Every structure is written in C-alpha cells, then in structure tokens.
Amino acid sequence: MERTAERGKWVGLIKLGDIPAFAAWLTDDFHEWMEQSPDEGEAFRAYKHGMTIVVWYDERRTICGRHVMALWHTFLCFREDDNNE
Template sequence: MKKISLKSQRKMEQDAARGKWYNLVKLERVPEFVAWLTDADHEWMGQSSDVGEVMRLHKYGTTISVLYDGRRTICGRHVMAMWYTFLCFRDNPF
C-alpha cells in the first residue's frame, strides 16, 4: 500500500478544514455526473454555469457547483459527498 507523505496529509487536512477539495471531480466525467444528478431519482436541476464553472445545479434553494481553474477542479463538501456516492453506485452497481 502506498504511503501518503506528511506534506500531503497536512494539505488534505487544510483543504478539508477550508471546505474545498481540489482535483476530486474528474473533468471528463462531469457530463456523466450531471446526468446522474439530474435524473428522476435525484431531481437536481441544471443552471447555466458562470465563468470558471463546469457544473452548476440547484435543488430546494441549494446551489452546488464545480469550478475549473484551468488545471484542476474545485468543489465543496456537498459535491464531494455526492461525487463519492456517484462513484460507488455508478462504478460498482449492485
């Protein structure tokens, strides 16, 4: 098993405390992620993205987005949780 360096561990802790995750959402899978979130089961509704966003959705007054700064994606805690759920159910269906 690969060891995570102390520097990487500190960076991950800082990102988590700040509430931002970098390069978590894979850019090439964003269309698939959006399709999954906007289906009849999840009911998120798409919005037009602002500058620097690759995804923007809303549901019941909550808006989520994934930013792209030209080299990495940036998302918040809600998107991080939904991304891992997406990976779990899409890549490992029951």
C-alpha cells in the same frame, strides 16, 4: 489535499471528463437536481430545493465544496460503468 479539505474545498477530486456522467446522474428522475448554465470559472452548476451546488474549474483542476464531494462519492458508489476508482 488535506490542507484544502480542512478549508472545506476539495481540489482535483472530480475529473473534468466525468462531469457529464455526474450531471446526468444528479439530474435523473430520482435525484431531481436541475442543471443550470455554469458561470465563468465553473464547470458545473445545479439547483435543488433552494440549494445550489457548483464545481469550479481554474484551467488546471476542478474544485468543489463538501456537499459536492459527498454527492460525488455517492455517485461513484452507484456508477454503472467500470471506471470506479
């Protein structure tokens, strides 16, 4: 994980089953991200103020960049269910 993090990619950070809750959190009235249709090889794509964020999926694990990693950890802090890990 450290080696890929040095390159700006986080591998396996986001569980595929948690993406719907993450997407709902980002697209609520407070955060205002607009979910877009993911392209091939993507599990999630969203847009806000000229910035597009993507979570890729390579059939084994998710991959994301620094912006998504920061949003993911913020999401975990404010998540309302008991699955905070």
